[in-house]
Amino acid sequence: MNYIDFFKNELLKFKNDGFYRKFLPIKRSRDIFPLTKINFDSFNNDKNISDNDIKIWCTNDYLNMSHNEQVIDRMVEVIREVGTGSGGTRNISGTTQYHIELESKLAKFHNRESALIFNSAYLANQSTLWTLCKKLKDIQVFSDELNHASLIQGIKNSGAECEVFKHNDLSHLESLLKKYDHDKPKLIVFESLYSMDGTLTNVSEYVDLAKKYNALTYLDEVHAVGLYGDQGSGIANKYGVSNEIDIINGTLAKAFGQIGGYIAGNKELIDFIRSFTPGFIFTTSIMPSVAAASKKSIEIAEQSDFLRKDIHKKANYMRKALTEVGIPFINGQSHIIPLITNSADKTRLYSEELLKKYKIYVQPIFYPTVPKDTARLRITITPKHTYQDIDHLIRSLCSVYNIKRNISHNSFIEKTENLTSVNVI
Ligand SMILES: Cc1ncc(COP(=O)(O)O)c(C=O)c1O
Incomplete structure (x- = not known):
């Protein structure tokens, strides 16, 4: 048996199915988080994006304790x-x-x-x-x-x-x-x-x-x-x-x-x-x-109830905004908000456009992390993300989803100021 050929073929099949992954090398500096440096040179030599301050929207460092x-x-x-x-x-x-x-x-x-x-x-x-x-x-x-x-x-x-x-x-x-x-x-x-x-x-x-x-x-x-x-x-x-x-x-x-x-x-x-x-x-x-x-x-x-409350309030705010602009998501009432696109290719494209045009990093998630045909952009919120950051994310998502909405700064805040109905913590 030619072992290397076997590995190559398996990888090729995986690539052709659209499930091959590239890892994005990032540097989450303490003083600027959730802004994050990304080393694009070692990623894909994509000169369209420079080593820049990108806002990260997919970390699991939920309370930023790191x-x-x-x-x-x-x-x-x-x-x-x-x-x-x-x-x-x-x-x-x-x-x-x-x-x-x-x-x-x-x-x-x-x-x-x-x-x-x-x-x-x-x-x-x-x-x-x-x-x-x-x-x-x-x-x-x-x-x-x-x-x-x-x-x-x-x-x-x-x-x-x-x-x-x-x-x-x-x-x-x-x-x-x-x-x-x-x-x-x-x-x-x-x-x-x-x-x-x-x-x-x-x-x-x-x-x-x-x-x-x-x-x-x-x-x-x-x-x-x-x-x-x-x-x-x-x-x-x-x-x-x-x-x-x-x-x-x-x-x-x-x-x-x-x-x-x-x-x-x-x-x-x-x-x-x-x-x-x-x-x-x-x-x-x-x-x-x-x-x-x-x-x-x-x-x-x-001792950080205030951080937990803040995250959940912001998650509610984001869900309201997504509903308002008509971007489909799984409404799980938690701090994790998955935007379902169903196609691995589409999710990858959305993610690339968010990164290149809007300096937003949301990792595309697809098989085998989730079942086939349930690809998604999985968004997580930390206490360091502001309401302005959320508005920027929503506006950018509208653009990549091709949703024509004129969203003004802080347009959703008033509607969620008194959001106490969802008490998940
Ligand atoms: C539900 C669930 N359980 C377990 C793990 C593994 O956790 P760890 O990263 O500490 O190995 C993960 C990782 O993401 C997870 O999502």
């Missing part, structure tokens, strides 16, 4: 004290006071007994689900059709039987749960906020179903932690059911602005995962400075 002065100070302080790498797996010299303190903070944050840090939330999902499904023989899994790749991968790798239910459709889920014996081990895997659709989940209804059918629950709160619930502690906490979810998964990498992921739950269950999960056991632990900075970031996020 730029927070206190968080940076804490990270630098710990690096100066103990160096950079941890020097080992958690079992072999890689556990520090910073890891322990972070796990204890995370457990408290989620109102649970225990927490366990992983090198990413992807790894946490994949390896925890793999372990659970392997160890609980004959388990039947129920997974939302829009679940993240890391959840799907964990279930698939384990070889467990899996029923896929329609997105956020509890009656479909119940109809599937009903088919199985009450005593058969079952696991419901779902997210509290779907990152590509921006849809929120009524977590307590899943808890009720799980109890009724004797199932475990695994909840991914990756896009919700820091932004929803009491002190940003997630949507399970918002519904008062944190304690009733068997495993909560979260990330340190989005609203908390660092890197790493975790699970939280009952102490026996977390100890079980700690003891049997290869993706936790056999890898070097996160940098002590990252653990310390993450803890600091969570502490600050807990």
Whole structure:
């Protein structure tokens, strides 16, 4: 077999289908964010765009904690004290006071007994689900059709039987749960906020179903932690059911602005995962400075209701404006606003035009990140985006969508000044 030919052909097919990706090299300087430098030379040699101040509209650094002065100070302080790498797996010299303190903070944050840090939330999902499904023989899994790749991968790798239910459709889920014996081990895997659709989940209804059918629950709160619930502690906490979810998964990498992921739950269950999960056991632990900075970031996020309110108010404002000008979007009532275009080519064109003409960076999202024919521009808002920025984005979108509307500066603000009806946090 000619291996290289095989790889080339596969790539060619992928390119011809329009799904090939180029990564945009960016520099998100602290002092100018959300303005961002983009190195176009190393991207595609496109001389039509110079290295310029571009406004970024697709970051997951939701609270901009990666730029927070206190968080940076804490990270630098710990690096100066103990160096950079941890020097080992958690079992072999890689556990520090910073890891322990972070796990204890995370457990408290989620109102649970225990927490366990992983090198990413992807790894946490994949390896925890793999372990659970392997160890609980004959388990039947129920997974939302829009679940993240890391959840799907964990279930698939384990070889467990899996029923896929329609997105956020509890009656479909119940109809599937009903088919199985009450005593058969079952696991419901779902997210509290779907990152590509921006849809929120009524977590307590899943808890009720799980109890009724004797199932475990695994909840991914990756896009919700820091932004929803009491002190940003997630949507399970918002519904008062944190304690009733068997495993909560979260990330340190989005609203908390660092890197790493975790699970939280009952102490026996977390100890079980700690003891049997290869993706936790056999890898070097996160940098002590990252653990310390993450803890600091969570502490600050807990006290940042004003930032959460600001983001949600701006998201409402943007939804109003999009409705007004007639740009289709998924109305998920969250801080993530996906503009559905359905075609990967069209989405790429829109994104390029926004970048070249209006200095706006929104990454086009298409297969395999989302199902084929559901391509989209996924917009996220941070506290550093202003209402003027939103107006500029809407005007620019109107132009690339070829919508003829004369939108004056701040034209939507009055209509949303008293927006209190959507209280999502
Ligand atoms: C729903 C969901 N879960 C898990 C992850 C993985 O998180 P991390 O970036 O910490 O690996 C992502 C990443 O974007 C995600 O969207």
